[in-house]
Amino acid sequence: MSSAHFRYVLRLGDNALVLGQRLSEWCGHSPFLEEDIAMANTALDHIGRARMLLSHASAIEGKGRDEDALAYLRDEREFGNFLICELPNGDYAFTLVRQYLLDVYHQLLFEALRASADEELAAIAAKAVKEAAYHARRSGDWVLRFGDGTDESQARAQAALDALWSYTGELFTPDAVDDAMQAAGIAPDLAQLGARWRQIVEAHLVAATLNVPPDDWQADGGREGLHTEHMGRLLAEMQFVQRAYPGLDW
Amino acid sequence: MSTPVALDADAVRALLEDVRDPEIPILTIDDLGVLRDVAVDDDGSVTVVITPTYSGCPAMQTIADDIRAALAEAHCTQVRIETRLAPAWTTDWLSAAAREKLLEVGIAPPLEATSDKRVLGGHPRGVACPRCRSGDTELVSEFGSTACKALYRCRSCLEPFDYFKCL
Numbered sequence: 001m002s003s004a005h006f007r008y009v010l011r012l013g014d015n016a017l018v019l020g021q022r023l024s025e026w027c028g029h030s031p032f033l034e035e036d037i038a039m040a041n042t043a044l045d046h047i048g049r050a051r052m053l054l055s056h057a058s059a060i061e062g063k064g065r066d067e068d069a070l071a072y073l074r075d076e077r078e079f080g081n082f083l084i085c086e087l088p089n090g091d092y093a094f095t096l097v098r099q100y101l102l103d104v105y106h107q108l109l110f111e112a113l114r115a116s117a118d119e120e121l122a123a124i125a126a127k128a129v130k131e132a133a134y135h136a137r138r139s140g141d142w143v144l145r146f147g148d149g150t151d152e153s154q155a156r157a158q159a160a161l162d163a164l165w166s167y168t169g170e171l172f173t174p175d176a177v178d179d180a181m182q183a184a185g186i187a188p189d190l191a192q193l194g195a196r197w198r199q200i201v202e203a204h205l206v207a208a209t210l211n212v213p214p215d216d217w218q219a220d221g222g223r224e225g226l227h228t229e230h231m232g233r234l235l236a237e238m239q240f241v242q243r244a245y246p247g248l249d250w
Numbered sequence: 251m252s253t254p255v256a257l258d259a260d261a262v263r264a265l266l267e268d269v270r271d272p273e274i275p276i277l278t279i280d281d282l283g284v285l286r287d288v289a290v291d292d293d294g295s296v297t298v299v300i301t302p303t304y305s306g307c308p309a310m311q312t313i314a315d316d317i318r319a320a321l322a323e324a325h326c327t328q329v330r331i332e333t334r335l336a337p338a339w340t341t342d343w344l345s346a347a348a349r350e351k352l353l354e355v356g357i358a359p360p361l362e363a364t365s366d367k368r369v370l371g372g373h374p375r376g377v378a379c380p381r382c383r384s385g386d387t388e389l390v391s392e393f394g395s396t397a398c399k400a401l402y403r404c405r406s407c408l409e410p411f412d413y414f415k416c417l
């Protein structure tokens with residue numbers, strides 16, 4: 001139970017950390033200044049969320065691995081983030097369609113986690129849910145602008161959605177850790193969450209004149225540490241300084 | 251070396267009156283609602299409880315350092331700084347004085363009654379221009395110069411301005 005608990009909170013932290021790392025890659029490269037600032041701020045929110053979750057995971061584990069050790073000194077196979085978080089940013093449509101799909105997921109997840117039997121997790125969720133709602137508003141606006149925009153922006157948004165759809169099944173397919181956490185009153189029912197997510201996302205995609213892709217093959221494995229080829233490179237960049245200069249502090 | 255002086259909670263609060271938000275230095279941490287609690291143990295050690303405004307607020311470390319520095323000046327060095335997440339910070343905790351100070355420096359304060367969840371779902375309406383007080387304003391970007399602000403533009407006086415986001 002306590003190892004499942006650690007793993008559950010760690011995975012939430014990994015999602016925030018890896019997505020935050022991806023978002024931070026836009027810093028200095030976004031299409032215009034306001035977006036650059038927005039992207040950097042959103043990245044910061046995710047990294048802040050990761051810090052709270054990884055600190056909490058560290059306390060549950062109780063082995064003296066702090067948030068930094070968990071972020072910078074674990075290997076790829078030990079990361080439990082969803083595959084969708086680690087996919088390269090692609091174009092702006094890809095980044096923001098992914099962000100929208102995950103923002104709505106996080107908004108619903110944190111709304112539910114406010115009632116978690118894990119009080120610290122409930123407190124983190126109460127904080128994160130407000131930011132997730134704010135993020136979802138912005139990414140949702142972009143999905144509308146891309147989808148209902150020019151032929152070019154529509155085509156790119158649709159291509160992004162088609163590529164990303166197969167990575168959303170993982171969010172709502174409970175594994176042994178999710179089941180144990182739901183039984184303990186720590187995590188919500190993923191089937192319910194998934195149904196609600198689908199309702200919101202599909203209505204928004206229709207409003208954005210985008211086609212909801214068919215439900216065929218779904219990628220899986222991120223939670224067990226089986227990552228895509230992109231994960232190693234992401235970690236190499238994120239962890240380089242601590243790996244090259246162990247214990248470096250400034 | 252001077253001997254540590256035993257302070258009571260009010261004295262500690264008084265010492266913290268000049269600890270400011272490094273990103274909006276006209277506001278103290280008390281104005282902001284970041285300072286949640288002050289306690290003094292029998293042995294004279296001080297616990298200061300703070301809460302982050304945003305999860306990713308980069309100012310928290312600086313604020314913690316500034317609290318230690320302010321207390322150290324009064325030879326108070328047995329200090330523990332605790333971060334408390336619950337209840338989550340909200341812009342409702344900004345004091346009336348803080349709202350006035352924001353207006354003075356050209357930042358539109360957050361709209362009141364943020365317990366109304368509809369504000370999160372749609373764009374806030376009625377953000378008044380801090381310069382000419384016109385209500386005819388538009389959102390330029392959800393994110394402004396710091397994590398806690400959005401960028402607006404006034405259609406009356408044509409000036410851009412920061413809006414302290416409702417959260």
Ligand SMILES: [Zn+2]
Binds near residue numbers: 381404406
């Ligand atoms: Zn004006």
